[in-house]
Amino acid sequence: MITNLLNNWIKPTKNRVKMAMSLTLLLANSLSVYAQEPATLANESDKKKQVENIIKQANLASYYAGDDGSAEARMIIVDENGKRQMRQFTILRKDQQDLGDQNILVFFSQPSNVKDTVFRVEKKLANDDNRWLFLPALDLIKRISAGDKRTSFVGSHFYYEDVSGRNPQEDNFTLVSEDKAAYVINAKPKDAQSVEFSHYTVKIDKNNFLPIETTYFDHNNQATRKMAVLQVQEINGIPTVMKSRITNLGNNSYTEMQFRHVKYNVGLPDSLFSERSMRTPPKAWLD
């Protein structure tokens, strides 16, 4: 999915390719405008292809940046009374394949009473993700199975799905509008029962294909939840979301996530993503 934020460290190697693709897309756009009148049917399928392309690009930009990456994250959760809580963790990620499966490790460092708590995820596109949890104080590794991916990520406004990525196959997309700067795409879930929203709109920056604003609507067509990118920075020449916020529009509570020490293509070994690393944090990759 496009609101994914943890995984948007883009491979520098892909950067040029991406630029080229953007150009192609722009060309395709203008072409389709000229081609509108003669063939409406062809136009429809063109449009569909165009949206699919944008989504694919956005997905790549947000999720599959680099072959691997590491970053320190700080979440500040602000409740409706304005009370703040802080969580800090380090994420290690390695892609199996672009737009394919991924391995992720999340190591908690703050608050200190949850220090060394670890999440491990094997993200599978074809079926459910594998998820594990290590709780040091209970000396416990547990496999987690969840009914859905729209549960809170450790009490924040980010859902597990916002962190691991929503599969584009689950939604139907339509291009609502576009201007010089961005596309606005509407997404409707294929299985309405599987999610709590009725649809969402996402604004994708034409320059870097990063989704910069996503708004979710309930069944009364009221906007209920909003993701906004607050800061983008180039890391090794890759546009990277450094700060973003998800707001519960019902009570204006929100969580802000900030990244620091973002690194791409650090050469994380596959063997790192194992149960062993959960009990014994791989210090070398965490500092």
Add this chain to the structure above:
Amino acid sequence: MNYQRLLNFAIAKPKVIYSLILLVTCLSLAMLPQISIDTDPENMLSQDAPARIFHNQIKTDFLMRDMIVVGLVSKSSVFTPETLTVIEHLTNDILLLDGVIAQDLMSLSVVDNIRQLTNEQGVNQGIVFEYLMKQAPTSSQASSEIQQAVKRLPMLNNTLVSGDDKAVAIYVPIVAKDQSYIIAEKIRALASNIAAIKQENLAFHITGLPVAEDQFGYEMFVQMGVAAPLAGLAIFILLWYFFRNIVLIIAPMVVAMATVLIIMGSLIGLGFTVHIMSSMIAIFLMPIAVVDSVHILSEFADRFKAGDDAKKTIKKVMGHLYKPMLFTSITSAVGFYSLMLTPIPPVKVFGAFIGTGILLAFVLTITYIPAYITRMKPETLAKLQRAIQLMEEKGRLATVLAALGAFSVQRSKLILIAFIALFAISLAGINRIEINDNPVNWFKADHEIRLADKVLNEHFAGTYDAWLVFSNTQQQQQSALDSFQQALVSANDGATKSVISQAFEQWRTNTGADKPSFFNTELLIQLDDLRFSASNLEQPWLEQLYTISEQAVNAQQIFTDPNMLKWLVKLQTAMVNKGDVGKVNSLSDIVRTVNRELNSGDDTDFVIPNTSNGVAQTLLQFQSSHRPQDLWHFVSPDYQRTLLWLQMTSGDNQHMANIVTWLEDYIATNPPPINVKHQWAGKSYLNVVWQDAMVSGMIDSLMSSFVMVFLMMVILFRSIKYGLLAMLPLTFTITMIYGLVGWFGKAYDMPIAVLSALTLGLSIDFAIHFIQRIRELEIEQRSLGRALMAMFQEPSRAIARNAIVIAIGFTPLLLSPLMPYITVGFFLASIMILSALVTLVLLPALLTLLDRSRNTSHDINLKP
């Protein structure tokens, strides 16, 4: 002021009086549309009452909402696909209503389940976080799986589904309690649209204090529109019965209407809300306002002979009645004004406006009535006079009163003994009085709110909430502060250091009573932010400061301490075993449930983890659900305060008061492992607080008005003896009324408490009129015996007539569907009759006895 001049003016310029009254009444009438109704019992406490401030603070801090409880009750189990489908359907509909806080709504279809994941062989594969019932099941197998799951979730069991599985609840949090009636109505409509509710034979109920209160407000509004005009009508009919002259009785009706409208108009115009108490002002003032007019009309009819000059007669009558009317009005007003001594704002407003209303009615009576009478045609006056004479001489009232007079004089000793005995019995009754109130009982027993309340509390652990809050009292950690300061002092100077020093100084010089701990999340975030901008030289000591602060913050989180949580578990168990409390929901339930599922899933693991970190990590898991925010209803994000949600099956203040006392004892004998402060909040608790305030406040108000009235009596009669005598009827009446309340087991609630002041204010009237007249008559007749005989003619009839007018005037209250109105109507009617009787029986008997001891030569024969 010289009343004679005012009277002359009123008689000379009636039109000025008329237009003045009309003008003021119209002005007041214009205020009425601005009415705002207030039914929140919370307003029984003033805005700045500490208990109320704390309650609202807790509501904000722990995001506790006002809840409407929707219940569906089945004859058999609710765990069938059909019933669960109804729940899902109804929940989805309710979630879309305006004013409902969707994220906090509790229903089977929106809450989470945490359970073990097992493979076909039953081998543990991990844990599952999921919606308990995302969609209603289609098979009975799947339904019973949900049933099993609920049984394993202590936070839901007996809260969302009853222990007997026959009832299921939806807790609907709402944004504002004054919307609860309208939301409840919408939910009722939604439910009536679901055909399956009927098909499945489900009984649908709505309860919860906000609904009860808001519905009460709605019905109160209706009552005001019905009861006050009905009281007016009753009085009108009664006056017609007494005087048989429509033209004449229009005058007291005008006085009553003008009084009520001006008082209600000014109440609303001055920006006061109409509370349950003030809604009764109209009904109270109506009968009280006509009383003085009845005296004037009675006496006027008595004295006026055909061909007389009405002006002269009325001047004589007014000269005669002015003083007792002034005094009765002032004493009644004092009785009501004394309510302003109570610490309960609605009662204060009620007392102030009725007191003023009585004085206003007096002013209207002494100006308008004489003006009106002198403008009446001679024929009408003659007719009136004939009718009165006819009624007075042959009336049953006259015969009964004459006999009563003879009886009280002849059997004076017997009467005295009987009164002393009654007084003693009443005192015994007062000792039996149970102080209790319950806003749900403000509805009649067959009201749908009462029925829902009864049914749902039979099935569930309780729909009444009280919150027990424990807070950390030992925040300041000296050693951590010292290390922090030390590290800061040795740091290199620069912008970073000065920012921190400044924050530290600011905190250090704060001398507020509720000084928060220096170490908190804000500080940690600030230090963490500074690490970004800080130079390499600053990094080491910044790191050190962060570590010191983080450890201090951690140490303050006493509600992750296993010993503390274990102590809470014990307290909860003891509380439920004690009774009155159906269930306690707390942080310890969350921790134990998640811990059980993280481990084996067996009951043996339904325990608190052994370390603080274990607790924190368990809670981190709980927050990885669809409803992480649920945690903050039970603990503050800094883990320094925890809230226990008590579900009680009754809204009786007494039960709540019992628990409060019990807790003090429990904590004294089982001190917590860490020093904590405990405080109560929640609607049930607030009701106890204002009830206590009311009971003590009422005693103060009664005592002070008693003294005031006594002093006024001594001044009025210029005699201590007569002052004391005047106080006797009301003393007896109040004692007997409260004795009755005690003996009948009627709870001493808000309306009953307010009655004491009313009794005092109203029953003194009769004594004043009686003593004033008997003293005049005694001088006139030069014998107490003859004076008493005369007394039991016209003067006693005026007293009796007045008692009847007020008593009957209050009877429309008996038709109300709301209990406080019925109680007030019933007791006021009884008080009026009783105090008139006591005056007419006790005073002659005592006067006779006192007279005999002084002068035995009197021959008393009252028989005509």
